[in-house]
Each structure stands twice: as structure tokens, then as C-alpha cells.
Amino acid sequence: MPKVSLTKFPVSALFGVVKPSGPTSMSVVNDVQLLVARSKLFAEADKLAKIKDKKIDRRRGKHGRESVKIGQGGTLDPLADGVLVIGVGKGTKKLNDFLNCTKEYETTCLLGCETDTYDSEGVRVRLAPWQHVSREKVEAALPQFQGEITQIPPIFSALKMDGKPLYEYARKGIPLPRPIEPRSVTVHSLEIVKWLGEDHSFSWPEKQMSPEEKEALETALKGAQEDATIKDDPEAPTDDVKPTAFVLRMKVSGGTYVRSIVHDLAHTLGSAGHVTTLKRSRQGRFVLKAEEAGDSECIPWDTFEKALVDVGEKDEEGWTEWERQVMQNLEVV
Structure with missing residues (x-):
């Protein structure tokens, strides 16, 4: 132009x-x-x-x-x-x-804690161990999140199902009428650019879900998945131990949820995780x-x-x- x-x-x-x-x-x-x-x-x-x-x-x-x-x-x-x-x-x-254009991002993943929004702005949903996660294990898991993949958007999002935002089902304990529809996206590249380990200032969100809020979320999810549960892993350490963090860089297609990549990657690693920083470097x-x-x-x-x-x-x-x-x-x- x-x-x-x-x-x-x-x-x-x-x-x-x-x-x-x-x-x-x-x-x-x-x-x-x-x-x-x-x-x-x-x-x-x-x-x-x-x-x-x-x-x-x-x-x-x-x-x-x-x-x-x-x-x-x-x-x-x-x-x-x-x-x-x-x-x-x-x-x-x-x-x-x-x-729908190609976009590039850098994001910091903090392990050990899953939040309702998949980022640090949300509320704690679940804690899980992370000490077993190494840089080598993260790098080994990244290829399965590259190329054409399918993502399930977070339930705490503004996407609508039968005219109602997904987050409304979760907050009010309304069973989802069906599973959230996966979306196809393309991850052109995905790499770990910095292993922070415990050398960072990030911490899990202080706000936690009440028993009633967890029950509402479980009720919503069980509408589409009968065995859905929201429970801390009994082996999860407490807040006294500093969790591991690392930085990812990615080039993705339009419609990609960076938060979902971090969330799903943490699950694949046998842990939990959420986004603490997110920078869009190209659109x-x-x-x-x-x-x-x-x-x-x-x-x-x-x-x-x-x-x-x-x-x-x-x-x-x-x-x-x-x-x-x-x-x-x-x-x-």
C-alpha cells in the first residue's frame, strides 16, 4: 500500500x-x-x-x-x-x-497450576506436580503441537453454544448440551526460546475457586463428558515451592488459541500450566x-x-x- x-x-x-x-x-x-x-x-x-x-x-x-x-x-x-x-x-x-493472517507470539508458561481462563488473569482450578518436567521433555513434546492440529477452545471464553457464551455455562453450572467443537488451526513453528526454571518473579494466582464454583464448572463439563472432574493432584506441591517457567515462540494461523497450546502442552507433560505473559510480535x-x-x-x-x-x-x-x-x-x- x-x-x-x-x-x-x-x-x-x-x-x-x-x-x-x-x-x-x-x-x-x-x-x-x-x-x-x-x-x-x-x-x-x-x-x-x-x-x-x-x-x-x-x-x-x-x-x-x-x-x-x-x-x-x-x-x-x-x-x-x-x-x-x-x-x-x-x-x-x-x-x-x-x-485469519499468520501471527507470531512469545508466551511464558508457568507450570503447576491450571486456571479457568488458561492465563494468570484467571482463578486457580487445579494444581499438579511439575518437578519431573525438564527442558528436554518440553522439546520432545512440542512436535505434536505443530502443523495442522485441532484445538478445543477454553470453556471460559466468549464463544457461543446455542446462543449462550461458554463462560455462562461454566459460571452458572449449566450442563453443556454437547462437547465444545474442536477447531482446526495451523502451527507453522513452535520452539522453546528460554528455560527460566525457578529464575523468575511469577507466581500462581491467589484467587481460588470455591467448592461451589468448582461444582458448577464440573456440572457444565459433565454435560458433554460424564467423567469430568476438577481436583488437585494429591502429589501437587504447595505454594511454598517455586514452580518452573519457560518461554515459547510460535508462528500460527488465525484463530489459534495460544492459551490452549500452553494448557494442552502442560497436560501432555503430566502437569498443569497457564500463560503469564503473551506478546504478539507479528500480525x-x-x-x-x-x-x-x-x-x-x-x-x-x-x-x-x-x-x-x-x-x-x-x-x-x-x-x-x-x-x-x-x-x-x-x-x-
Whole structure:
């Protein structure tokens, strides 16, 4: 796609943002929209005139958002950071292209504890031993998770069954009407890039499932699998022992659940595990650091965070610092 022409604007475009860990993807998009709506790069002159003296207020709800059309091409969980593709104007029509494209991730797996969401944002579901797991055993298990594989999405997800989100079955103790449908995905590459062992600062989530919550989850699962049980392994160590962690890097097709790969891998190793960090380093041609021809480098979140507090002075051509950075990494639609 062509780079932006400074003689013709406003434009419709795509660009990448480095989402930080913590906020939701939608809150990031909403914050970027506040800047986009005040830029001649993206907004029509009449719209700029209407909000000329309006201050940026990040606390406003959706009804207070600006009128410039904006969206994102693939949600990242609040825990996750990395590439988030933003579309503005007609660029929003191109965002579906990024849902099924190839993506690259780095994720940290913490052994010994399974959570309801398969990541550290969730609640403890089950503990299991991990001391028997070595780097060699992990590497030996990885090939069965490469190529074309099938995954069963987590029950604590927003996927719907008979019009009801899966997590609603789990939380309310409603039996699943049938097993969760597996999905076919492709894992192009999967490797362990760092063995942390006990040299890390991660710990299991403090919050645990109550007996009533475990019973509700079991009831939901037994609707599709009669022998489903949610019990700690009697040989599982206590919190006093620091669990093992390691980092995986993978290149996957759209629709792949990284959390499920970590969860299923831990089961294969005779343990339990969950995701504690997740970074998306590539989504299609958008990357954290452009190293190949055709790559589009993402803009650090600090650029937008700074502008939201103080947009700064304009240069001799009338552009602010954040606008300049966007223009350097912009794809006009």
C-alpha cells in the first residue's frame, strides 16, 4: 500500500500500535480515536472545527466518542501486549484481512497450576506436580503441537453454544448440551526460546475457586463428558515451592488459541500450566520491529500516551510529533 501523501488528506489508512499489557484493546482504540479525530491527517475540516476547543477526556463513555470511524484487526487480551492493527475510515474495511493472517507470539508458561481462563488473569482450578518436567521433555513434546492440529477452545471464553457464551455455562453450572467443537488451526513453528526454571518473579494466582464454583464448572463439563472432574493432584506441591517457567515462540494461523497450546502442552507433560505473559510480535505484515521488505513497523504506545496528556507543538508544516510518527508508518487505503 502507498505511503501517505502530505498533499492529499484527510486519508483512510492502516497502522500498527504496540498495545501495552493491562488495558483492553478497545480502550486503546478509543484513546487513539481521541487523537485521530483532532488531526487533519484523518478528519475533515468541518469536523475539526466542531471539536476545536474540546479538551481530550479519556473518561468519556462510548456516547462521548468522536465521529471518525476507527477499529482494530484482532483483539488482544488485557494481559497481552504487542501488535494491534488499527484501521481509520475506509481502512476499517480491511481489518478482516488480519483476523485469519499468520501471527507470531512469545508466551511464558508457568507450570503447576491450571486456571479457568488458561492465563494468570484467571482463578486457580487445579494444581499438579511439575518437578519431573525438564527442558528436554518440553522439546520432545512440542512436535505434536505443530502443523495442522485441532484445538478445543477454553470453556471460559466468549464463544457461543446455542446462543449462550461458554463462560455462562461454566459460571452458572449449566450442563453443556454437547462437547465444545474442536477447531482446526495451523502451527507453522513452535520452539522453546528460554528455560527460566525457578529464575523468575511469577507466581500462581491467589484467587481460588470455591467448592461451589468448582461444582458448577464440573456440572457444565459433565454435560458433554460424564467423567469430568476438577481436583488437585494429591502429589501437587504447595505454594511454598517455586514452580518452573519457560518461554515459547510460535508462528500460527488465525484463530489459534495460544492459551490452549500452553494448557494442552502442560497436560501432555503430566502437569498443569497457564500463560503469564503473551506478546504478539507479528500480525500479517505489521511487526514490532521491521526487518524485512514489506514489513510495517508498529508505533510505540508511549507516543500516543504522551500526546493524550499534551499533544505538543506543531512543526513548520503543521504536524505534531505523534502525527509524524504515524505518517512514517502509515498505509493509505
